[in-house]
Amino acid sequence: MSVEKAIRQYVLENYLFTDDESELANNDSFLDKGILDSTGILEIINLIEDEFKVKVEDDEMVPENLDSVNNIVSYVERKQG
């Protein structure tokens, strides 16, 4: 499964509780839109580490890498090289 699809599916299922794809835009800010809180972002990090075998370093836990589907996709692709 692609990173984009996996993240979208996870957020829709576990935080928006819906199958309606239109509820989540890929550039929606998780923080500004109130989609995730601080524990939610930790769960997303666990997902990234488990599913995509990417180690999220402390200094990489920043909004530029994690605050939207698009940001996560770019970050994971960069890490996977």
Added chain:
Amino acid sequence: MFLSIIDKLREAVGMYPDKVAIIDNEDKYTYTSLWQEIVACNAYLIKKGLLPGDRVALLLDNSFEYITSYYGVLAVGGVVVALNTSSKSSDVINWLDNSGANILITESKYSDLYNEVIDSCKSLDVINLDLMHRHDELLVWSGSMGIHNADIYHSPEIFQETNAAIIYTSGTTGKPKGVTLSHGNFIANFTEVINYLELTKNDSIVNILPFYYSYGNSILHTHLMSGATIILENSFMYPAKTLSKIIDNNVTGFSGVPATYAILLNRVNLDDYDLGCLRYVTQAGGAMPQAHIHKLISKLPHVKLFIMYGQTEATARLTYLDPEKLIDKLGSVGKPLHGIDLQIRDENNNKLGSSETGEIYVSGPNIMNGYWNNQQLTNEVLIDNYIKTGDLGFIDEEGYVFLTGRRSDMIKVGGNRISPLEIEEVINQLDGIVEVAATGVDDEILGQVIKLTVVLNDKSTINEKEIKAFCRKKLALYKIPKYINFVEALPKTASGKIQRYLL
């Protein structure tokens, strides 16, 4: 002569005019520029017709504008009603209705929310700071008034008992609980906090706590009264970013709830960060696991860790544990602040002796005036000037307070206090629900999370996801149940009361 919150701030402005008071993203504001904006806000609100005693609601993120609005309202002699920004419109409508606030100061980020509210509150005057017309390149309040270097300020008469703020501690269940705090409450409590934290102009803090709650509100006032610097960080979603801010700004203080430290200890390698600048950290908002206290001490041996206990009804703080006694009195929340009488009483209201467990009652100059517009509830909680806290505990022979639980069914998720009735009321709006109970279950990070136990009727096909989706529409994020359990019937006593402890 009594000095109000505004007088105390003005004193700090006089003493530290060029010192940086607030850092908000890339912008730095000195005490003088902060004061000028407050005076301009004061002039704006007076022009709007605001009178002493009028309530003004704030629906704003922590920001320089939040702070200038807050003190601007106080400078008129008004009462600040700072609203929880993660709330849904039903809560906001209820709070505006209860408080009688006719002005709402907000920002475009919350336009969906306040537009829903406007329909129900026709007389509400919404001031959206992002849409304010500004003269020149001035800050928002100065710019809207077209005044440079505002310094003309006529202080209203403010007494010790004059109301300063209403803090709502629960949502839509019945009549809202608006904790009404006076200038005297604030001054008494924050003077004590400043004393035990030994705050001075040399201190600075990266603040992640919302100012609309009493803990964050306490940080705001105590630091500004001390001439310290507050660096705003609106969330703890990215702990590494917060730690970098602490290091980059050579920060001396940090405050969090147990969940903050659970995240710091479990998700971040603190050894990678040079936190030598930190002088102290504080923890309130529920009990922190003792293992986390030990770990925090070992990771930050040079830092004073203050374990604190309080209630919104007591302005913020009731007790603190002297860091020197942290290991000796592990598990204690310390001793009452100067001027606070803390008693343990049994169910018949008799005072208990040392080491006997009962309910905690407190009295002192920090105890609220009451719940706004809710005399019945005030009478239930405020008895002979003592607050019935709902917390259970005991005092040992040396006067240290230990908490053992809660008498009420309130759930505490990551520092947020939630009434189970509020959740149940929302769930009961769904078709097919026979009955429901919300309870708190232990969680490693958040302290507690919400578990729903639901009884459906025979025809109902509603599932867990649909219930959570409904909650998301109706409740703030932290109130959404994590677990949902479907059962045939709820356990009850002979008189029909739900036995929550069995769920």
